[in-house]
Amino acid sequence: MPLRGTAALAMWWDMAPDMKPEFEHWHSHEHFPERLGVPGFRRASRWTSAGGGEGVFVMYDVASHAVLSSQAYVHHLNSPTPWSTKMMPHHRNMVRSQCHVLASAGSAVARHALTLRLSPQPGRGDDLRASLRTLCEDLAQRPGLVGAHLLQHQTPDMPETTEQRIRNSADRFADRVLVVLGYTSEVLERLLHTDLSQEALRHAGAADGAVSGLYTLSHSASAEEFASEHLPALV
Template identity: 30%
Template structure:
């Protein structure tokens, strides 16, 4: 099967489990010396701080014990404009002392501000298969056609798979801010997330997503894909029921 380039379908976001059309995805390890501080800061300061910014809908952190990178954090927002809003830029350019200190412990970090390209499924899961995909320098192909027409339908037909999402990184990933200067990070071109009710179901989906068709088109799924388990979920003020 030949992968095709092009814009995503107009109905790509219809009836999905996502809470908006913008998302920040962060993978990281933590130096052992900063592990306790990371949990204290992330649980009680950072996630609440981000979810207090207008437009942020939900924050989730997931972990794969013994894997590198160990954590995956997901911040969903109403749209990509939230990622360059004055309120968000203020936070990125005036990080708290705890933020500045904790980020020095980050290792093996990826950070991408993304837009959803194609998404199916209406439920979130406690287990998420996360695959970062890089593009070969000579290729302008996208994984959309193969994932939309072949891999995602196969995965969704499997018991326990609840949703599949394809994201493309946005230029907002590369904004120079005070916070971004505190640590080195890379930006993957594409990200696939498969949400499932069990670890086994999420792991099974890997065989359809990480397929030869992607490599044949000049796309490179990273070998460190993993199934992460949910540690914390918090809704933004505008997403909470009254």
């Protein structure tokens, strides 16, 4: 199934190894249910660095870009729980992109994820979008791969939130985001030397300096899963 909306929230950060066990416990058992309780948040997925490093990649499927500045979501951003308040300062080097979905082909969850953060060359935004849209459709059908998704950031019109202040550093963002998903990590790695090499990206219209990362799935959940936990038991 493709992304479950016309928007997505894509985030990257580093988490120190000594904090990772508590972070994943909090993120799966408090933070995911909280976020997926916000109207319009439809799925949450977390991947961690495939090489065992500190990197974390999280993506939320969102009904529309307006959800990312909705009253319900902003309320949570400005009212973090005590556990969230403890964990937020440990989110280092945050990159947070509030995106429109430009293309979504194939599945949105898989064991392995390759992310690419990039920007277009001046005057070549349309070229880059067209090229990567076509590539998404192709990649989603290749052996070893199951999906590819192209996103574009747009900053919502809203003031700094309490969570941002707790992290004690300004969030950066990725202008364009490409997420490729698969069941064979080697196929994803090869893309960085073929279809997604610096030369190929430059030809497609991307500026030099794209940032790539390989990740392994840690947890994925839908809003319906958590909603069902509050339904009365069947008798």
